[in-house]
Amino acid sequence: MILPSLTSITLLALTGILAQAKPTSNLRTWDEAYAKAEQVVSKMSIEQKVGLTTGMGWGITNCVGNTYASEDPDFPSLCLQDGPLGTRYASNATAGVSGINAAATFDRNLMYKRAEVIGKESRGKGVHIQLGPSVDMLRAPNGGRGWEGFGEDPYLQGVAGAEFVKGVQDQNLVATAKHYVLNNQETNRTTSNSDVDDRTLREIYVWPYARMVEAGIGSVMCSYNYYEDVHICENDYMLNTVLKKELSFRGFVMSDWGATHSTAPSANGGLDMTMPGDINYGDGLSYFGPNLTKAVENGEVTEERLTDMATRIAAAHFKVGQDKDYPETTLRSFDRQNEPEVIVTSDDHINFVREIGAASLILLTNDGILPLSSKDFGKIAIVGSDAAPPSVECTDLACNDGTYVQGWGSGTVDFPYIISPTEGITNRAGDSVKVVHTYDDWDTEAAAELASDADIAFVFAKTEAGEEYLMVDGNNDRKNLTLWNNGDNLIQAVADANENTVVVIHSVGPVLMPWIAHKNIKAVVWPGLPGQETGNSLADVLFGDVNPSGRLPYTIAKKEEDYGAHISAEYNIEYGEKLNVGYRHFDANDIEPLFAFGYGLSYSTFDYGKLKVNTKRGKRDTLATATVFVRNTGDVDGAEVAQAYISFPESAGEPPKVLRGFERVYLKAGQQRKVNFEFTETDLSIYDEESSCWVVPEGEYTVSIGASSRDIRESATFEL
Ligand SMILES: *[C@@H]1O[C@H](CO)[C@@H](O)[C@H](O)[C@H]1NC(C)=O
Ligand SMILES: *[C@@H]1O[C@H](CO)[C@@H](O)[C@H](O)[C@H]1NC(C)=O
Ligand SMILES: *[C@@H]1O[C@H](CO)[C@@H](O)[C@H](O)[C@H]1NC(C)=O
């Protein structure tokens, strides 16, 4: 393939040709990658090795982070770019669904394809290191960055994280798992100490990293917070003992932006790269750079350790095959006017965003009003600013205007356009249907009047959240679980006025629903954060072109007090709920949720039957298998998400049940299929604090298969 040299970039700009972003199959094993890395690094001087480990500084390079290039031996300046949703600060790219929506699909293929699209586009822009996925657990329901990751369950985070790694790295980019570790709230994120026991640390918070290391991830980003009063980015226990030794992680550790606080303690504590390099943004100083060279020369850091740092970085680069036919970096993150026009988006990518937007939509209630047949409705009313096209452009999407499609912060991408819900519904409804709207959230009288005169009323509401360095209306973690912009009153007013009311909520996480029992609310639709095709994805489901199959990746409680964990403003954040994160807490304490983890409706119905469990040792380290038959008993084709929960022997001290498998199966009306689950040694292990080992407890296990964590259809026991 042709490298886009400067001249060909100009050509691309003139002709608008698509960037040639084909992956090459240069992927290597770690051993092969290390062999190549050692060859190069062994020829490097101390300064050259230091250059690999040091960012050039904030705001002055093409990417949000760049390392120093080396000459003789040659090694490129690596371009590090956000983020977990797509390519940040890039034109002519696609803005897809958030991580939380990828989780809501409960579909490995869609998770992989989403990452593949992200990888293709970033590669096309010459990014070497993609700063995602985020696997920060949604520990408290209002955590500000929970939407970037995959919800409240470690198994789901692990599967989704690993698919992200494979999808991105198959496109020759290094994926970066973040934020390692225990970075579960924005409040005081740089000044708080996460206090967790060894078992919970591994079974909940390190678990997803273990799955990503197995998937071959090249880099891990250490987080801002402290653990045992030591910054994570110089925490010998977290970086050297847990990540590099226990997990056998062979890639490199980079700091979160500005999370490095020292030279020798960081290098010796396991940090391999400091980002964006400077001590304070723009000061031109660094804890690494000349400081690290000096530390090696005076023996505070051994040269062996420096060589290890550089080798890990180079090995990740070679592992994903960036040394052949790699596009030049054409991003101009801080000089957008001069960004060459390299088009990495495509119709395929846009169609995929629409598809995964619909596949991640969760139907919470439906008395049969959905799917709509446009014949039945002559007039549709749309109420709420959350249905409107956003009109304001603001830094990293921290605004409260128009429909909500992703949270704010470094995890955002620019939107080339947004198909608003109103546009999507209007286009799909066709000319014979009259669509009227009001976007004033505060004039409930006008909303009621508009709704009263329509055959069906859609009322839209939202919540927002995002990263700590920005605030919207006093939030980064959400201050409360209430809908924004007068949402509850608006919904109440519309429902009072129209007996065919459908509520649509775009939210970063769970909300309270005081109006849920209103007799006129005939359906509640939860599209999450669906990206640039939001209106089309929504219309696809509302009108029945797509049968919904999204499932909640978190619990929606009846009241905030029902949750097991909350944002803490203390220095010491106690993870007192231990293993009972999310639905596990609701199960352990017999609290009925409003909508359970794993829940979501379909336009069809599904039966489960003939569960069989087998403990014959299977291939690899499988200890037990289960099969169950799922049948589509309705008249609409569609997908069902069969979920497998494991209850450990009583003596194990585990929560009542934990997710250990899921399969999204597509079934034509009347069709039946056998669904297989395999439970590996990992799936059936617990971390034993006394021996500091993972063990498979002896005794009776129960496998429960169902349509949500609270809708178990079949269960069986087995002994190990
Ligand atoms: C590429 O992006 C730029 C900046 O947003 C825009 O002006 C231009 O129209 C885009 N090109 C194409 C072909 O869409
Ligand atoms: C080295 O690090 C110290 C802080 O430990 C800082 O004050 C100093 O400016 C750094 N030097 C350089 C050249 O960046
Ligand atoms: C919850 O927070 C939102 C957003 O800041 C605010 O608009 C709303 O008034 C708050 N609700 C309550 C009940 O405090």
Ligand SMILES: *[C@@H]1O[C@H](CO)[C@@H](O)[C@H](O)[C@H]1NC(C)=O
């Ligand atoms: C944590 O945040 C709260 C609220 O923003 C603030 O009042 C408190 O001082 C912070 N505590 C620490 C240890 O930073």
